[in-house]
Amino acid sequence: MKSKQTSFLEIIKDVRSLPTIPGIIMEILSSIEDDKASFKEVSDLIAMDQTLTTRVLRLANSPFYSLKNNISTVSQAMLILGSNAIKGLVLSTFVFEMMKKDAMGLWEHALGAATAANIIARELQVPKPEEISTAALLHDIGKVIIRARLKEDYEGLLLRAEEKDMYMREAEMALLDTDHAEIGAWAGKVWNLPDELVEPIACHHDLARSETHQMKTAVVHLADVLIKASGFGFSGDPFVPPIQDAAYDILELDANRLERLIEAIETKLIEVKAFSNAIQ
Numbered sequence: 001m002k003s004k005q006t007s008f009l010e011i012i013k014d015v016r017s018l019p020t021i022p023g024i025i026m027e028i029l030s031s032i033e034d035d036k037a038s039f040k041e042v043s044d045l046i047a048m049d050q051t052l053t054t055r056v057l058r059l060a061n062s063p064f065y066s067l068k069n070n071i072s073t074v075s076q077a078m079l080i081l082g083s084n085a086i087k088g089l090v091l092s093t094f095v096f097e098m099m100k101k102d103a104m105g106l107w108e109h110a111l112g113a114a115t116a117a118n119i120i121a122r123e124l125q126v127p128k129p130e131e132i133s134t135a136a137l138l139h140d141i142g143k144v145i146i147r148a149r150l151k152e153d154y155e156g157l158l159l160r161a162e163e164k165d166m167y168m169r170e171a172e173m174a175l176l177d178t179d180h181a182e183i184g185a186w187a188g189k190v191w192n193l194p195d196e197l198v199e200p201i202a203c204h205h206d207l208a209r210s211e212t213h214q215m216k217t218a219v220v221h222l223a224d225v226l227i228k229a230s231g232f233g234f235s236g237d238p239f240v241p242p243i244q245d246a247a248y249d250i251l252e253l254d255a256n257r258l259e260r261l262i263e264a265i266e267t268k269l270i271e272v273k274a275f276s277n278a279i280q
Ligand SMILES: [Fe+2]
Pocket: 139, 140, 180, 181, 204, 205, 224
């Protein structure tokens, strides 16, 4: 007889069990392979779908990117944000629709992490802050997948984490023999997300595993911890995890830098809360 753990794992890691992404989003995700498809081709594809266009532009102009000028067209968004960030944004429009129904706390955690990641990347002059923000927006996508799959059992996971003083990923490991980081990365690969987004998703709780995009992953990890500490949104963890030593090394953090980052994030979160309220 199969254990409950094995059967959960099989259910979750079955491609057929992934949430069904609308065809247009899948088409866009697979069309932006290594910038081979022209900007025009991809932006035309997005622009064909009015709802998707509105959603992409809304996120592109959200406070977590902190862009100086308003983005009014998809091609402008592609030019400014880059194709990896656009891929992530297109997928985020779908993730948001899934979370909007009953996981707003998790969505706000994602929005907050995206904001924090942008501030950290800019302050520490890490290249491509928009791409890193987008990775942070999607960092807990595995939780959305587990949630969609387990339904009521997910509430059990949250409860277990709270009652047993565990982090979510520990509760996930105990029940599923995998965690949201692994599930998120696996889904990201199936959905053709670029490595620049998949690696931070896979390694945001374990920087030592990050090999190619350490800097990006370290920013997403730090953003995740700082946003939990701020109390913005709800990730499911009953307490705030420590910043990993590797993040201090990779990002050359010290107490002063950290304090500056925390202040800048706290200030920006007021704007992010208003944005989140406005789009619900
Ligand atoms: Fe996480």
